[in-house]
Amino acid sequence: MTTLGNTKAPALQKTLSTLQLWGIAVGLVISGEYFGWSYGWASAGTLGFTVTALFIAAMYACFIFSFTELTTSIPHAGGPFAYSKAAFGPVGGYIAGAATLIEFVFAPPAIALAIGAYLNVQFPAIDPKVAAVAAYIVFMALNIVGVQIAATFELVVTLLAIFELLVFMGVVSPGFSMANFTKGGWSGQDGFSLASIPGMFAAIPFAIWFFLAIEGVAMAAEEAKDPKRSIPIAYIAGILTLVLLAVGVMVFAGGAGDWTKLANINDPLPQAMKLIVGENSNWLHMLVWLGLFGLIASFHGIILGYSRQIFALSREAYLPGYFAKIHPRFKTPHRAILAGGVVGIIAIFSDELIKFNDQPLTANIVTMSVFGAILMYIVSMLSLFKLRRTAPHMVRPFKAPMYPVFPAFALFGACVCMATMIYFNAMMFLVFVVFLGLGLGYFMLTKGQRDDAAATAPVAATSG
Template sequence: MQQTLKPTLNAWHLWGLAVGLVISGEYFGWSYGWASAGTLGFLVTSLMVAVMYTTFIFSFTELTTAIPHAGGPFAYASRALGPTGGFIAGFATLVEFVFAPPAIALAIGAYLNVQFPGVDPKLMAVGAYVVFMTLNIVGVKTAVTFELLITLLAIAELLVFMGVVAPAFSFANFAAKGWAGSDTFSMGSISGMFAAIPFAIWFFLAIEGVAMAAEEAKDPKVTIPRAYIGGILTLLVLAIGVMVFAGGVGDWTKLSNINDPLPQAMKAVVGENSGWLHMLVWIGLFGLIASFHGIILGYSRQIFALARAGYLPGWLATVHPKFGTPWIAILAGGVIGILAIFSDEWIKIGGQTLTANIVTMSVLGAIVMYIMSMWSLFVLRKTEPALERPFPAIGYPVLPAIALGLAVVCLLTMVWFNPLVSGLFAGFMAVAYGYFRMTAGRRADLATPGLLRAAQP
């Protein structure tokens, strides 16, 4: 059974993947943070999270270039911390990448519902899964070339949005009741800022997924750092610009609990019959599609890597004989995502919207993975000083320590403000750990390159 992936991706493909994985976060999801923190409070939270992501990416590139493996963080933690560390990092990454797509699919449905009010947004979300799982199965180079094109269109559309609404921007609108619903800063403002952390993370969530394409990258020790650094700088500019302009065009509270804040913000400026609005809805779908499509690639590679190493059933690592893609992993993640789309029919969590809960679940996985990755970086510096590091962490040890410290703060805050979703996350991990323990013997026979420490001189 074939269990290897072919290197076909260049630096532009990987940059498109880095930005495309994340860019839907500029289109929706983040505005839920306004409901908790207000515009000014959320701006502070977003800047803190931006510092975390920038320091994290400048550090994470050391791991991705030293250990180019489809498992990404799972591979780094396995090598640094052993099988249990690998399990925690792999499970967390899997949760992040499996639960992000249903939130994006729901937003795709919401955007299409603006044009087709009579069609159920959830059915359109399922349709998006069917289309883009198929495209991912057909071939990675085809998939990532498509990703690059729609990412460029999505970036252009965000710039158009900012240009169209800029004449109507007013800082007074943006700042009105900007501290958690109040015009003055208070202790409640601080609480709201911490509660909004998951939605600030959504601005940047999944950029680390480029690491999961490492086995399919040409010269990953050069192309991946370029993709990461170019990607995070692109996203920083877009995230702050979109948030500030959207919040300054009118009553921002009307945008704080919906899945399509940009069309609604533009509607307030140009009217609901404007061609600009219809262009934003249609072309804006490219931003959602870019992330949705890219994260399907990411979750499939994570499932593939975990199954190949024995952490999941081996049949999930099957590679399609014609297309060379992990097709069963693509379908398996899609089934979970579609079930999540309809989960509000069976379970209510914490009084939040379905999208907000799915976003929170995905972000919990991401933060645990960030902590495990930075911990692994410090451990590998000590245990494998001779490991080749083509792109050492910038500002080591200060920047990696900042990334680790901020990630820990984010995790503690999220658990405090989201106890039910956090409990569900812990429950999933407990079940997965039971499988991990029961299959220990099988993993002993599946040594995978990149998961074992190099022999010490």
């Protein structure tokens, strides 16, 4: 089994509690309840998408129960990178690390664009892209000033976001009609047919958006006070919270009126509420303002996630060591935070580069992020099976229940998702492969750096 090298290098502080980790777990994902998922209605309809979403929810539940075993056994800021490196060596580490990096770097620009869209509802003169860039600047700064401040802020906005989703369900419930939800619910048809199936598969990336990035808690493992105890609680409570919220939001939004009007927009909840309370209701204004908390929670949390991934890869010499520096005062990976932000801001203005099809820019960015996530899920589950066989005596504070059924179902579900996503998003997959190929070229050219990093003092030991 390959060792992890410089796992004790960084000066990250162990300050996060169980409640804060739960806040990060839910906060990382909760923007997925506010936008993104409704694009799945465009291809699958409400009922078809419900079937897809329930399959993805089952996959995620099995994945989280299995992934928790890896996170508590190897509490490393690199998360999946560290697990795959332990199981399959440096190449395995590269594949998982690159996939995770793509997932976490491309998710924030999609969320930032949604923040801009929500602000544009209140202030039509504001350019959503300008607002998205401003969000990057503000929340990168907040992440730089300290993980304890960042995690506390994350917990507060996550609780507010959950409260707002419950308010949304309550406000639209008087006008809810199951007839609205089921009308044309099978890819535009009122009844199920074989013609509905392709649309259900095409909707997979948008069902994944309901849960994407919950695994990012793993990247805060080095900063948890008691990762072996708190991470399982945070993960399990987090996935249960998200499944309940996802089902509630989807059903109430679809039953509020003509759901086809919500299928290709970045702000489905305010628009669903308009169908019930009208455009001038105070409830609508409250939803727009408080709804920002859900987007902010995920945006802020994923910045924390991508920065730790860049930091961990740089610390192990998979990326330039420049990004593995810790801020001397705040003890955060400030250069890694800024690096991911630069890539995200470029993506926000990359309409012509990323828009290969008729989908909106946000939908394509979501798809790119999901490709990274699915590849990482596959490699992580393979790592779990490999480590069970090659490292049977590894200390495992939490073991995957119903092994090997749960990890096998998670692996099966991830493979189904990958195959169908490639079929329906061939051009985006090509771009994804190009990114992986460029990274592989850098990986092959820098073998000497990794050998030096493993043999000498940790590259990230200094501040600057």
